[in-house]
Amino acid sequence: MSGSTDRTTASGAAGPRRRHLLATAAGATLAGGLAAAQAFGGPGQQAPAAPADGGDDPAGRTHPFRGDHQAGVTTPAQDRMHFVALDVTTDDRQALQDMLRAWTRAAERMVAGAEAAPGGAVGLGPHGVPTDTGEALDLPPAGLTITIGYGPSLFRRFGLETRRPAGLEDLPRFGGDDLDPARSGGDLCIQACADDPQVAVHAVRNLIRLGFGTVAVRWSQLGFGRTSSTSTSQATPRNLFGFKDGTSNIKAEEGAALQDHVWVQAQDVPGASWMTGGTYLVARRIRMNIEVWDRSTLQEQEASIGRAKLSGAPLGGKDEFEQPDFTRPGTDGASAIDVRSHVRLAHPSSHGGRRILRRGYTFIDGSDGLGHLDAGLFFIAFCRDVGRQFVPIQRALSRSDLLNEYIEHTGSAVFACPGGLGEGEDWGTQLLG
Numbered sequence: 001m002s003g004s005t006d007r008t009t010a011s012g013a014a015g016p017r018r019r020h021l022l023a024t025a026a027g028a029t030l031a032g033g034l035a036a037a038q039a040f041g042g043p044g045q046q047a048p049a050a051p052a053d054g055g056d057d058p059a060g061r062t063h064p065f066r067g068d069h070q071a072g073v074t075t076p077a078q079d080r081m082h083f084v085a086l087d088v089t090t091d092d093r094q095a096l097q098d099m100l101r102a103w104t105r106a107a108e109r110m111v112a113g114a115e116a117a118p119g120g121a122v123g124l125g126p127h128g129v130p131t132d133t134g135e136a137l138d139l140p141p142a143g144l145t146i147t148i149g150y151g152p153s154l155f156r157r158f159g160l161e162t163r164r165p166a167g168l169e170d171l172p173r174f175g176g177d178d179l180d181p182a183r184s185g186g187d188l189c190i191q192a193c194a195d196d197p198q199v200a201v202h203a204v205r206n207l208i209r210l211g212f213g214t215v216a217v218r219w220s221q222l223g224f225g226r227t228s229s230t231s232t233s234q235a236t237p238r239n240l241f242g243f244k245d246g247t248s249n250i251k252a253e254e255g256a257a258l259q260d261h262v263w264v265q266a267q268d269v270p271g272a273s274w275m276t277g278g279t280y281l282v283a284r285r286i287r288m289n290i291e292v293w294d295r296s297t298l299q300e301q302e303a304s305i306g307r308a309k310l311s312g313a314p315l316g317g318k319d320e321f322e323q324p325d326f327t328r329p330g331t332d333g334a335s336a337i338d339v340r341s342h343v344r345l346a347h348p349s350s351h352g353g354r355r356i357l358r359r360g361y362t363f364i365d366g367s368d369g370l371g372h373l374d375a376g377l378f379f380i381a382f383c384r385d386v387g388r389q390f391v392p393i394q395r396a397l398s399r400s401d402l403l404n405e406y407i408e409h410t411g412s413a414v415f416a417c418p419g420g421l422g423e424g425e426d427w428g429t430q431l432l433g
Helices: 016-024 029-041 093-111 152-154 197-210 255-261 291-293 298-305 344-345 391-401 427-432
Strands: 080-090 145-148 188-194 215-226 279-288 361-367 373-383 407-418
Touching: 080 197, 080 373, 093 145, 093 197, 093 427, 188 197, 188 279, 188 407, 197 215, 291 373, 298 344, 344 391, 373 407
Parallel strands: none
Antiparallel strands: 080 188, 080 215, 145 188, 145 407, 215 361, 279 373, 279 407, 361 373
């Protein structure tokens, strides 16, 4: 599990870019004020040009903000995540549209390694209120991606019911759910992922600041140590139970699988063309009962998962990436892989070949006051049709999964993530016209 990116790298790939913007604005208060005004209310401010990668320094890597799809879905999963769900606190449709436009400008700048607004940290002078919080001034971009989504509750307001995609529905309650309403739902979400936690937090913090008076935080989650791979270039990581996680996950290189299982097609969303090229995001906060798991035998652990702890191979097999053989007998004559194991119940063969793209993270949120860690998996999945993909998989798991002895679902939400933006487009116009 890798730590955060070194913030004092010799190359300083994007630190100089941020510092250059700072130095340019520091002695020009009036110019900085004008630039900030343009960034929040004027015509489209283009983010500074940024290199496609950081050369020899991965901390300097950037990802395109615009394209057919939002970044942060198939992007190679970064090491850190800051996720936040928000409620809209105004009935003013124009205010919501203006905020989404401002979010677009700020997000595009921050993804490129710049401040949220030109000269935002100090360029407005000693008597100006900064338009960037400043904690990322000396940090490289760290592969930042910003992904937004809209919850079902948003479409019950602002006359948006006719623009709600048919597939966006509140999730049903699953057996064993112990959901905290304060950790569930939301009108909007922001997912910021990066290889430096402060870069991700800076992105979310500045978008929240821009939304003051229009949105308020409902709940948030910090995550570290990705729990799945979204590219064949990445090794399979381990979760807090010590097992390799997401071995059979859909990868960015699987173009046909992405079209079939992840990206929403035009025919899926009549009347909601803004969702074409988008996807649905399912978020589940899954607390792991670490202390109970740690007192279980290796045999019990492997039987619950259906894989060998060391190699990640399906039980009875030898290689992590070989297909599980659910007919292979074990030493006792029964199937080597228990019919109630997580692997068996979640496998595409149990669900008509349907798959999802996982992009979750580990969390540790202190203790519960009883000497137990409040820790687990912040599960994120992207899919083309929540009702046909995620819901049947989760229903099967909630009924029979041997892992249920060791986990509980404490938070839940679903969001529609729009398709990518073209040049000159913004989130406000995309959703609200």
